[in-house]
Amino acid sequence: MLVVMVMESRYPFGKDWAVAARAGGADVVEVEVVPHAVGPRIAAGVAGSDDHFQIERVQIRPDRVFRPLSDWILGRRIARVIEEVRKRRRVDIIHTHFYREMGPILHMRGRPAHVHTEHSAAFAALDLGSAAHYRLSKAGLKVAIKGAAGAQGVIAVCRYLADQMMRHGVPGPIQVIPCPIDPEMTGHLVRPPSSPPRLVTVGRLSPEKRVDLVLGALALARGIEPKLELDIVGGGPLEHELRAHADRLGLGSAVRFHGPLSRERVAEVAAPAAAFVTGTLSEMFGTAVAEALCLGVPAVAPAVGGLAELIDSSNGRLVPEADAPSLAEAVLEVVATTYDRDAIAQAARGHWSFDRVGSELAALYSSVIDVTGQEFRGGA
Numbered sequence: 001m002l003v004v005m006v007m008e009s010r011y012p013f014g015k016d017w018a019v020a021a022r023a024g025g026a027d028v029v030e031v032e033v034v035p036h037a038v039g040p041r042i043a044a045g046v047a048g049s050d051d052h053f054q055i056e057r058v059q060i061r062p063d064r065v066f067r068p069l070s071d072w073i074l075g076r077r078i079a080r081v082i083e084e085v086r087k088r089r090r091v092d093i094i095h096t097h098f099y100r101e102m103g104p105i106l107h108m109r110g111r112p113a114h115v116h117t118e119h120s121a122a123f124a125a126l127d128l129g130s131a132a133h134y135r136l137s138k139a140g141l142k143v144a145i146k147g148a149a150g151a152q153g154v155i156a157v158c159r160y161l162a163d164q165m166m167r168h169g170v171p172g173p174i175q176v177i178p179c180p181i182d183p184e185m186t187g188h189l190v191r192p193p194s195s196p197p198r199l200v201t202v203g204r205l206s207p208e209k210r211v212d213l214v215l216g217a218l219a220l221a222r223g224i225e226p227k228l229e230l231d232i233v234g235g236g237p238l239e240h241e242l243r244a245h246a247d248r249l250g251l252g253s254a255v256r257f258h259g260p261l262s263r264e265r266v267a268e269v270a271a272p273a274a275a276f277v278t279g280t281l282s283e284m285f286g287t288a289v290a291e292a293l294c295l296g297v298p299a300v301a302p303a304v305g306g307l308a309e310l311i312d313s314s315n316g317r318l319v320p321e322a323d324a325p326s327l328a329e330a331v332l333e334v335v336a337t338t339y340d341r342d343a344i345a346q347a348a349r350g351h352w353s354f355d356r357v358g359s360e361l362a363a364l365y366s367s368v369i370d371v372t373g374q375e376f377r378g379g380a
Contacts, residue, residue: 001026003093003365004082004112008033013179013287014097016354017117020180021095024358026365029089031081033074075104082108093365102147113368115153117177118144118165119284145169152368157285158306175364179285180357181294183349185263189271190296190345196227197274197335200297202266202288205236212238212245213279216324219249221331228254228335230277231269235260271295275334279322283307293348296341300330315344 003026007014018028082105085091095115096102102116148154148170155177156162162174199218203209211232218230232242232255239257246255258269270276276292276299283289283305290310292299299316301307311318317330350356 001092001365001369002029002089003027003095004029004031004085004091006031006033006078006082006094006096008098011097011119016180016182017095017097017357019182020354020357021361021365022358023354024360024362024365026093026362029085029091031078031085033078072104075102079104079108086112092369096147099144099147102144102150106147106150113153113365114151115155115364115368116148116151117155117157118148118161119157119179145171148174153364155364158309160306160309161284175360177357177360177364178352179287179290180354181287181290181349181352182263183353185267185291185294189267190341191271192341193274193335194272196229197225198229198231198272199275199277199331200231200233200270200273200292201277202233202270202292203278203280204234205232205238205242207238208281209236210279210281210322211242213322213324213327214277215242215246215249215251215255217277217279217327217331218254219251220324220328221335222251222254224332225335228331230255231258231273232256233258233261233266233269267291267295270297273297275300275316275331277301277327277331278307279324279327280304280307281322286310290348290352293344294352296339296343296345298334298337298339298341298344300327300334302327315339315347 003021005014005018005021005028007017007030014032015030018030021028082091082094091112093113093115094105094111095117096105097117098120099116099118105111105114144165145168148165154165154170154172154174156165156174157177157179159176162176165174166172199214201211201214203211205211214230214232218228222228230251243257261269270292273292276289276297278289278299278301280302281304283301286301286305286307289299289301289307293310293315299311301311301316301318302322303318303320304322308318317334319326319330
């Protein structure tokens with residue numbers, strides 16, 4: 001059975017879904033959306049040595065007025081690449097991962113069965129209003145609903161997102177399948193917490209991640225635990241502002257900005273942390289939190305989106321409100337608690353392993369396979 005998996009290169013979890021599908025017994029062709037900054041170009045896919053196609057993204061002004069046109073052009077090019085694959089091989093399922101990819105795919109002649117996974121916080125942003133970083137336009141919502149309605153299988157990466165999608169008109173049923181976590185990143189790195197205790201936060205340094213709250217929480221917590229330190233992993237538009245904020249709080253050398261790191265280096269930095277901390281406004285699956293749990297690191301986070309489905313008293317603390325005092329209090333509780341880090345890691349890895357996610361995908365693929373009568377047998 002051949003699955004064409006459409007993904008975007010800027011999201012590192014894309015390839016993990018392809019590997020999970022293979023673990024479930026599918027043959028996978030990856031169609032990768034690769035952004036470029038050269039200017040508008042219409043380009044066909046170029047086949048790599050492993051049927052790994054690359055698509056250069058058309059650059060159109062990021063103004064929301066032009067976004068539907070940009071998405072439609074992108075979708076047309078994805079559809080053309082899929083058609084090239086279909087000339088050489090029988091495609092049984094197209095598996096997309098973002099609503100903006102779906103428009104032209106819905107109009108392909110003789111389209112194979114379609115499975116769609118939604119990761120976007122845009123549906124939740126409809127409730128957050130003007131404060132939201134992710135915004136779904138009316139045109140985008142229309143495409144998302146139409147695409148999901150036309151798909152034979154719909155996946156949300158957390159129950160919260162599934163509920164939001166259905167609330168805003170996406171027809172069910174919607175199956176919840178979490179993102180798979182790469183065991184090569186986490187499998188060999190369960191470590192005791194360092195002394196003095198260190199916190200870690202991982203993510204883009206952008207407004208919606210509220211790293212300023214993590215810095216504020218550190219400053220408050222250091223009033224009781226003066227040796228507490230923080231590693232910040234990631235880059236983004238707020239880096240200069242956050243460095244200045246750390247200086248204003250008098251944190252000095254207690255905070256280390258690492259910038260963007262490879263996934264392996266992220267694991268090395270995070271593994272000895274006493275806790276992973278985030279102040280994010282909105283999160284769906286929460287890949288960074290899940291990866292920390294796979295390392296045995298307990299997590300502190302606001303009870304937003306899908307994070308409430310990842311964290312409980314056995315592996316960290318949820319705070320009802322995203323504010324520095326609440327995060328500081330939870331951090332001090334977690335640092336003072338002795339956790340079974342091996343148990344945290346074992347539970348997390350089992351839940352988000354390639355094999356488990358792959359088996360769930362295999363079951364879904366089997367249920368939506370097109371009516372030609374071909375039977376898919378998952379597994380090796």
